[in-house]
Amino acid sequence: MAMFDLSLDKLREYRPDVAAPADLVDFWRRSIEKARTDELAASFTEVDNKLAVIDTYDVTYAGFGGAPIKGWLHVPAGATGPLPTVVQYHGYSGGRGFPHATNLWAQAGYAHFVMDTRGQGYSAGGPSNTADDSAYAGLNHTPGFMTAGISDPETYYYRRVYIDAVRALEAVRTSPFVDPDKIVVTGGSQGGGISIAAAGLAGLAGINLLGCAPDVPFLCHFQRAVEITDKEPYAEITRYLKGFRDQVEPVYRTLGYFDGVNLGSLATAPALFSVALMDQTCPPSTVYAAYNSYGTSSGVEVGKDMKVYSHNNHEGGQTYQQDAQLDWFASVFGTTS
């Protein structure tokens, strides 16, 4: 479809009205509080990652509902900390995988935490073994995770994932390798959407982030996405409403609590987004909707920048964006040489 969405000029001004529930902040405050009724219980155990220049720790902590969430903490070999820290969330289907993989930010000299997404992990395989330990996991849904528990914000799958992401921030801050005042969040696609949510919710959890770097983020402006693209995983929602034709209103009501357009508006951390203008999975208008909204309800001036990849589909910037992030994180952390 080449470029199938709004022109870049219009994208830059695209500020759609995405209905934010009146109790958005309350809902999330309650969710964080509820999670905190379970002890965090973060543990860090070194593993043999078979690498010479990176050390890796197997991490477990209590996510939403007390479910054990797994991750890796990578640091430069022999580092003692505290280090500036990058917390990374995965794209849909991904997981922490093998301990020798996905450690770029440790190579750059930082602590690098990667969090499993509960129930997923099947594309990474290996030790991606974090279940969605919840009574709501088996509610009627279409194949995939997008519609699990979607009839109510209380039961929706991403409530658990977003809280896991906030708890990940709490967990890493208990590690001596991590400088608790120097944390950024990042991730691509679903990981980008979770990053935005984490940035929006960090304040409610009393955590100050130094930056948020979502790439071609998913989980933003759901309704627009469903209307403009038929690509997975947004299409899971379409498939659900194709069958449950009478559930359109409650489904979009639920999604209002999880939309990056709404959650990102609460963020205060500076941001570096990326967008791909031929992205059929996360259409550029949904990304710009989140970008243009980002930080606007936070009450403070929030610095933000967008890297535009004009001829890319959902792969986005890849190593180009990593290159930009290497610079930006160094700047944010004050480690620019």
Add this chain to the structure above:
Amino acid sequence: MAMFDLSLDKLREYRPDVAAPADLVDFWRRSIEKARTDELAASFTEVDNKLAVIDTYDVTYAGFGGAPIKGWLHVPAGATGPLPTVVQYHGYSGGRGFPHATNLWAQAGYAHFVMDTRGQGYSAGGPSNTADDSAYAGLNHTPGFMTAGISDPETYYYRRVYIDAVRALEAVRTSPFVDPDKIVVTGGSQGGGISIAAAGLAGLAGINLLGCAPDVPFLCHFQRAVEITDKEPYAEITRYLKGFRDQVEPVYRTLGYFDGVNLGSLATAPALFSVALMDQTCPPSTVYAAYNSYGTSSGVEVGKDMKVYSHNNHEGGQTYQQDAQLDWFASVFGTTS
């Protein structure tokens, strides 16, 4: 792909070796016993189906783990029973849907029960509202239901579904509309696979079935299916093993407990199968593997017949097969005019 599997001559002789676990019968005996620790609690409440010639009852009973399973019981308007009864299971994604739909066997003068498949129902929508109420529903899996809990037979999704199916037989037998000695099971695709399982397990549950009529059944000879077709939903297994490359052995070990080739061999009820020779979803060799195995471990001579649709894909025989079943059920029930 036109015809892509074995020739009809070879299909008729196709008796592959599908490893049956040594404790197959024990496993299922234990599963039935475990289910029976929850009270069946079958309830029947008449609903307005908006039809003049059929009456419909909303049914709930306790499936595996006590989960409330929903279904409809349709009977000819004004019927009193006991009636010969057809129990129908749904194809993958299906659900009981609206009470005015899927009632052919009541039109034919029988009691007709349709069972929700837990967690599914999204293609039927409407009142298809039976959750997979289980602690295992959120274990790591690929989108869909085929790999949920697949690492162990105890946690596998279809353990719960197959037991729900057996419990459905127990449930309908408590209705005054149902002649408990005149029950047949049927269904297409997944519903066919469940029918075979129900026929195989009925004996373990002390239930005598008069017939089993699986159409283009799914859930048979999993490994062959995965190797010969890339169509959903068998491809969910492929996708799982594509990521979890080291889980091939345990996955196929689990599936051995659920394979229609193994379970059907235990059956004693006469059977009317159907197969489509261009079926890319449930390849004909997987259907014939189940057919040729059907009843062979039961210790009795079991009558069986196969309707072959030579130029059909997974739609199979549709109304042609219904026509054949109308005759066959009448014969089985002794209601042939």
Add this chain to the structure above:
Amino acid sequence: MAMFDLSLDKLREYRPDVAAPADLVDFWRRSIEKARTDELAASFTEVDNKLAVIDTYDVTYAGFGGAPIKGWLHVPAGATGPLPTVVQYHGYSGGRGFPHATNLWAQAGYAHFVMDTRGQGYSAGGPSNTADDSAYAGLNHTPGFMTAGISDPETYYYRRVYIDAVRALEAVRTSPFVDPDKIVVTGGSQGGGISIAAAGLAGLAGINLLGCAPDVPFLCHFQRAVEITDKEPYAEITRYLKGFRDQVEPVYRTLGYFDGVNLGSLATAPALFSVALMDQTCPPSTVYAAYNSYGTSSGVEVGKDMKVYSHNNHEGGQTYQQDAQLDWFASVFGTTS
């Protein structure tokens, strides 16, 4: 393509100019008169439909040019009539099929007539055996029925089909089971387009209909359809004009006589339409063009309603729409309990 047509707001106001031939009414009056030169010769013969609660009659009558048109008349078992009656036309490729299928409206207590579409029937198979008995059937055309005889309204395939549909109304009115003053027409896709045509032409034939219930109708706003979708069967027209590049004008001239936008405007019966906003086969703008035009040239105020399925492709509302129609027909027939 997700939603690829106009927004719902714009659809509701979409009233395109579809050129109606000056002699539209004359053409159809002449066509009806011509058909009446052949005796209707409607016959009704009971068949064994293998069902207990429905009786079925094999119907034959003389369609356009005297061609024998087949259908089934289903009634509640033992009914005597006269009954409110639903006349149903098939979707493209469909046919009356087996006598045990497609009898929902008889289940609801009405007489239910299903008409074969001449030449088609191949997707239903079985006893779908009504030929397009016409000297024009072999005129140059692309595969399918959409362009057969399209160079002239006199020879176009749908002239014969639309008149068959009107003659079906005449035929059922000769049955003692049918209350001639209580007839509605319905059908999905092509059946919806034929319903609209039948509703528009009924007045010219002196027949009063109580209702018209077209679902995701085909055969409306042809030129828009050809320009906005490449899906079959509208694409048959594209394929014809792709080869016969100099026939654009005469082809659209012919289609003007058959366009649901033009024919529906003549209707006086109340209507219940349905539309699917992701329908790539019958794009929503073509459906709304017909809906917004419906009844507007009839000289009377015509009640009409539209059921919108926002996340559906051409499957439309299915059982949801049946549910709505069960209510609406009961209301139209005055049989609401």
Add this chain to the structure above:
Amino acid sequence: MAMFDLSLDKLREYRPDVAAPADLVDFWRRSIEKARTDELAASFTEVDNKLAVIDTYDVTYAGFGGAPIKGWLHVPAGATGPLPTVVQYHGYSGGRGFPHATNLWAQAGYAHFVMDTRGQGYSAGGPSNTADDSAYAGLNHTPGFMTAGISDPETYYYRRVYIDAVRALEAVRTSPFVDPDKIVVTGGSQGGGISIAAAGLAGLAGINLLGCAPDVPFLCHFQRAVEITDKEPYAEITRYLKGFRDQVEPVYRTLGYFDGVNLGSLATAPALFSVALMDQTCPPSTVYAAYNSYGTSSGVEVGKDMKVYSHNNHEGGQTYQQDAQLDWFASVFGTTS
């Protein structure tokens, strides 16, 4: 699918058993006789083809059932005749098109006749205007021409086409441009299948052909084709039997009268075939079945050769094959310089 059929070694020995009806020759003798009850009435009218070096005549003659069949006769400008003559039949969907096109054999110095295929012509457009003027054209069929009237050899579409092809030979022999003893037939795909049929039937019509040059011929070994490929137009037959599931036997019985394997076996003219080993439309085994059978029932030794295009799909040899035919026709006609 790259190469998906038998290996070349096996193809060369592939002689499947294609059931030939006992009355095959009688059926065709009767068909030819029936056609001859209509006067041939071949007319030749010069048209302006806008070319300097070729003259073109508009030809009409009575085909099967007396239907007027159109064609062009191209000759070198100013030629007087009698000339060696090439009669060409079209691929499926083709037609004679514009008079300035498809005249290669006239460029080579021969008379070149191209015959319209009744009812088709939509891909060529222009003056491709020969209807399938027959009472059987409207019998139930799937979109396309492959199943029109297929329930009986008497009513099957290709009965009319094959007889048209024989009549074309009779027609051109009445032209002073044509040397009636120096005629070859040729064509690609459907045109190749018709060429084989014409070569097989020519003897029954008392016509002696000098050669038959079918390229990647269609209409050979139907059942194998349907089983091994899902590409159009063979798939029309699959689609028909997918719906009319009970018509498998009569359909293949009818096709036995029209199969190039059976008809070609009657031929006595030397042949130059071509085959493409990656041809998914006309799979190589179906072509070799016809080739290996060609002439084998004729009672004489028939020279034949096969050009093999190893890496081609249905486009076959194109200009390479024309180059080979230029040589072969020159040799057959004795015009080699």
Add this chain to the structure above:
Amino acid sequence: MAMFDLSLDKLREYRPDVAAPADLVDFWRRSIEKARTDELAASFTEVDNKLAVIDTYDVTYAGFGGAPIKGWLHVPAGATGPLPTVVQYHGYSGGRGFPHATNLWAQAGYAHFVMDTRGQGYSAGGPSNTADDSAYAGLNHTPGFMTAGISDPETYYYRRVYIDAVRALEAVRTSPFVDPDKIVVTGGSQGGGISIAAAGLAGLAGINLLGCAPDVPFLCHFQRAVEITDKEPYAEITRYLKGFRDQVEPVYRTLGYFDGVNLGSLATAPALFSVALMDQTCPPSTVYAAYNSYGTSSGVEVGKDMKVYSHNNHEGGQTYQQDAQLDWFASVFGTTS
């Protein structure tokens, strides 16, 4: 996608701003001069084309950088000349192929020259053997020819091709068969784009053309094409910029020198364009951009006409357009009978 571009009304007024480099004319003047440092060395050798009414000559001449460029010159058999002459360029992948093919304009009585496109020819095969003999051919590029050397106009592939095209005009003018004052250029797709370039550059080379007839031309309004279609070969550019994300500006800068919108504006020869409104390979807006710009910078009034094929994809008008060109060339050459 049916019609996916602007409406015909908007196309007719579509005059986008395609940045023309300031030194466009200089660049091409220099390129022509550079080419002329190699001797033209045009040779004409008769070959046996196996045809009776056409004579064919094997042509070689020095293209850009002195590379030997091959072509055929076809003339009516026995013609002596000078004749009006049609120079034809090929579509992407094409080549001169066999000498018996692609000679329509010689059939019409003209001299007809077909030029090989360097490096291509693989779809025609046979004697399509002209290499892209250049030190720049191996510069980093995506599969295909669209991005070879694209980082600089000096090294871009089409610089060599366009100059080859101008040199072809110079070469044919040295043949006694050719009337040097009666030459038109034509071609479809890439051949259309080259025709426009040749018409634009002819004046710089001191050659007066009588006409330019590009069909569904490629190589026009590159940026729009890349943005609106994902079809090959424009997609080669997309693929290049997908990887080399930082090269967007220099790539479009280079393309500015080669865009038919810019080059065609310099043309003075009358033109007959064609466009297909469903053309996904060369979208109609890119064709109209070139058409509306054609001749507008030439300082003279340039006659031009557009044939619109409303229901065609990239096949465009085919024989219909040939028919129109037969008339138009006759008119341009003054040979209308």
Add this chain to the structure above:
Amino acid sequence: MAMFDLSLDKLREYRPDVAAPADLVDFWRRSIEKARTDELAASFTEVDNKLAVIDTYDVTYAGFGGAPIKGWLHVPAGATGPLPTVVQYHGYSGGRGFPHATNLWAQAGYAHFVMDTRGQGYSAGGPSNTADDSAYAGLNHTPGFMTAGISDPETYYYRRVYIDAVRALEAVRTSPFVDPDKIVVTGGSQGGGISIAAAGLAGLAGINLLGCAPDVPFLCHFQRAVEITDKEPYAEITRYLKGFRDQVEPVYRTLGYFDGVNLGSLATAPALFSVALMDQTCPPSTVYAAYNSYGTSSGVEVGKDMKVYSHNNHEGGQTYQQDAQLDWFASVFGTTS
């Protein structure tokens, strides 16, 4: 297509006859000698890779014909060497990309060299800037690199690439970071094919390799590949022979010099292969053909092992295979902790 090739049992015994040219070794000896007429001129310049734990050097050396070939040499930060060294070749379309990427083996404590593939690099972008600097780059070919110069082994693209790969070994051995007696080669897909070639040619170049680790290698058993899959890039060969139908023999003759089945048979280094049984790009039979042949002509016993990924397509083992290679390289290098 799921599993579409031979069964694993048959793959293990698959030893096809791939014609090796009589002068295979001579050809390559001459090619190496020819390359050595250009000075190697390897240069190493440190660059800022923005990483803390890895140092990276920009490498240039003279490949075949003296063309400047680029690469990166990564080493653990502060390492002095000599280190065991991994030389990696890229998959088709790949390139060295950014200096912060593709450095796993340096993370593991080794020197890690990545070589640009001349002319390619477009999927990696960034500093992937090595041209195919050769007079043969512009010979007629289909889009891509597979057929460039394929008519003769002297001019074939992969002659240059394979020699570049051997020269890379020579180049890294001049670096003080590299232990010249501890080098392994590796790569996936095309990189696997080049690895096999490098292992086969290393001996001719007087270089002793410690190991060869090709993953899902490409460039093996070309003819089988072309016949069994239609996926790119093998399909480039099909496309070439589809047009140049008369070049089958010379093309496969050329490929005989480059086939991994032939070149790998010369290798003496132990090998760790991987294969994916659902690999449609590099079908398993082509991989096993190379594996089973590997080292068999070398005159010595060569240790080799195969990792089988049963449910994977061309992605193969990915991090699982990296994990296996981390162990295997440590064992080969004697660095196992």
